[in-house]
Amino acid sequence: MPDRREIDIEVMRYNPETDSEPYIQSFRVPFDEDTSVLMGLQYIKDHLDGSLTFRWSCRMAVCGSCGKMVNGVPKLSCKAFLRDYYPGKLRIEPLEHFPIVRDLAVDQTDFLEKLEAVKPWIIRKDEKPLSEGTYLQTPEEVSSYLQFSSCINCLLCYSACPQYGLDNSFTGPAALSLLHRYNADSRDEGKSERMPLVNSEEGVWGCTLVGYCSEVCPKQVDPAAAVNRGKVNSTMDYFLRFLTPRGGVDS
Amino acid sequence: MKPMKRSNEPIFWSLFGAGGVVASLVAPALVFITGLALPLGLLGPDALSYERMLALVSSLPGALFLFVVISLLLWHTMHRINHSLHDIGIKAGLGGKVIFYGLALVGTMAAAYFLFATPL
Ligand code: SF4
Ligand code: FES
Numbered sequence: 593m594p595d596r597r598e599i600d601i602e603v604m605r606y607n608p609e610t611d612s613e614p615y616i617q618s619f620r621v622p623f624d625e626d627t628s629v630l631m632g633l634q635y636i637k638d639h640l641d642g643s644l645t646f647r648w649s650c651r652m653a654v655c656g657s658c659g660k661m662v663n664g665v666p667k668l669s670c671k672a673f674l675r676d677y678y679p680g681k682l683r684i685e686p687l688e689h690f691p692i693v694r695d696l697a698v699d700q701t702d703f704l705e706k707l708e709a710v711k712p713w714i715i716r717k718d719e720k721p722l723s724e725g726t727y728l729q730t731p732e733e734v735s736s737y738l739q740f741s742s743c744i745n746c747l748l749c750y751s752a753c754p755q756y757g758l759d760n761s762f763t764g765p766a767a768l769s770l771l772h773r774y775n776a777d778s779r780d781e782g783k784s785e786r787m788p789l790v791n792s793e794e795g796v797w798g799c800t801l802v803g804y805c806s807e808v809c810p811k812q813v814d815p816a817a818a819v820n821r822g823k824v825n826s827t828m829d830y831f832l833r834f835l836t837p838r839g840g841v842d843s
Numbered sequence: 844m845k846p847m848k849r850s851n852e853p854i855f856w857s858l859f860g861a862g863g864v865v866a867s868l869v870a871p872a873l874v875f876i877t878g879l880a881l882p883l884g885l886l887g888p889d890a891l892s893y894e895r896m897l898a899l900v901s902s903l904p905g906a907l908f909l910f911v912v913i914s915l916l917l918w919h920t921m922h923r924i925n926h927s928l929h930d931i932g933i934k935a936g937l938g939g940k941v942i943f944y945g946l947a948l949v950g951t952m953a954a955a956y957f958l959f960a961t962p963l
Contacts, residue, residue: 754930792847797856800926823856830853 598622599674600681601632603644606692614692616683617641623674629682630658630669633696646696653810656744659751660696661685666748666808688751689760703747706763709789710771715782733778740773740818742811749805749815755798762798763789765805765815772818775825787829796822855922855944862919865912873912906958914951921947 601621606614619640621632630648637644646669648658653671660669663683674682690698720727749765750756756764763771771790775783789795799819806816880886889895899905921943928935935942 758929758932788847788849791849793850793852794847795850797850797852800930802930823853826850827853827857830849831857 596622597624597678599632599678601636601674602681602683603633603636603696604683604685605644605695606686607643607694608692621674623678625673625675627674628670629660629662629667629672629674629684632674632682633669633684644696645694654744656746659687659746659748661688661751666751668746668748668810671810687747689753689757690747690750698747700747702760703745703750703764703767706767707745707770710763710767710774711782711786712767712770712774714774714777714780715785716779717781727779729778736778737773737776740769740776740813743769743773743813743815744811746810748808748810749813752804752808754802754804755800759798761794763794765799765809765819766813768796768799768822769813769815769818772822772825776821787826790822791826791829796820796826799823855918858915858918858947859922862915862917862922865915866919869912870916900958910954910958913954914947917947917950918944 598620600618602616602618604614605611605617619636621635621640623632627635628651630651633644633646634648637646646658646660648670649655650657651670653668656668658669659666661667661684662669662672663677664685666687669684684696686692686696686698690700690702693699743766745766747766753762753765755762768790771786774780775786775790791797796819799816801816801820803816806814809815876886877891881891900909925935925939925943928939
């Protein structure tokens with residue numbers, strides 16, 4: 593027998609050109625075992641209200657563009673399923689702590705600036721010529737950063753982070769994880785360029801280890817662990833700078 | 844972006860971390876001894892008698908142990924309170940640091956004074 597269940601989806605709407613503030617609109621959406629929250633929103637857009645605005649791309653938890661607040665919890669909407677909320681209803685809102693562009697689409701500019709500030713690329717003092725082949729790493733060297741390289745920039749952790757919500761000068765979980773991902777990479781030589789940011793109040797010290805970022809991360813990046821390693825590095829840097837000429841920055 | 848100022852948080856975080864070790868390893872044992880074992884009579888009535896305690900604080904290892912426990916637990920607690928205020932949205936800022944870390948410092952100095960500087 594075909595599955596004919598229906599669920600109520602409340603969506604936060606906001607059009608800056610006509611609305612003075614966001615409001616909630618309710619839709620009734622049919623679903624079955626396989627209907628994701630994203631597909632529910634697509635049903636609304638295709639059949640009920642074509643003006644509903646939201647982002648998505650891959651539909652398989654890879655691109656990181658479909659993050660929304662689902663009943664107050666930051667989720668990838670393609671990785672959450674309507675069946676898990678039935679017989680209750682859903683309230684879908686834009687990711688918290690970011691300005692709304694329209695409906696469920698938020699302005700990510702602040703994060704993108706932070707991402708750039710952590711220099712998320714391998715910095716070498718001298719590039720070795722191609723003829724000398726690739727940079728080799730032991731499995732141990734790879735494992736020291738691999739998990740932190742799985743970030744898909746979905747921003748769920750920023751919506752989860754109370755510190756970022758209180759004061760968005762804090763660099764935040766994903767950018768600090770990526771910073772650590774490059775600092776921990778044996779091929780990288782750019783640690784001294786990144787440490788001033790790590791060492792600052794806006795860097796790892798803006799974190800009070802709430803840990804919700806790691807709970808909501810859909811990629812098991814564990815940003816809280818990366819930030820804590822950053823704290824250890826910053827503490828070593830703080831005390832070792834009195835002992836070594838380079839401040840203990842380059843291992 | 845404005846230039847980044849180095850935070851002095853590593854000092855307090857180190858004390859917090861060291862205090863965390865004390866809080867998780869030593870404090871439960873002390874709570875057990877003073878809060879459970881003694882009142883339940885598991886240790887005998889004289890276990891924490893005045894004479895024994897005086898002997899403890901009069902020996903250098905005993906005094907050092909108490910100093911570490913008192914001082915680091917204070918730093919740990921004050922750091923956590925200061926940050927929890929921040930978590931619930933109270934911006935204590937520099938004033939908070941002065942008050943809470945100041946209390947930890949006063950407690951540390953008082954412990955040092957009573958344990959090491961008073962004539963026995
Ligand atoms: S750390 Fe996790 S939650 Fe944060 S942006 Fe990356 S993938 Fe998303
Ligand atoms: S659509 Fe790409 S992560 Fe959800």
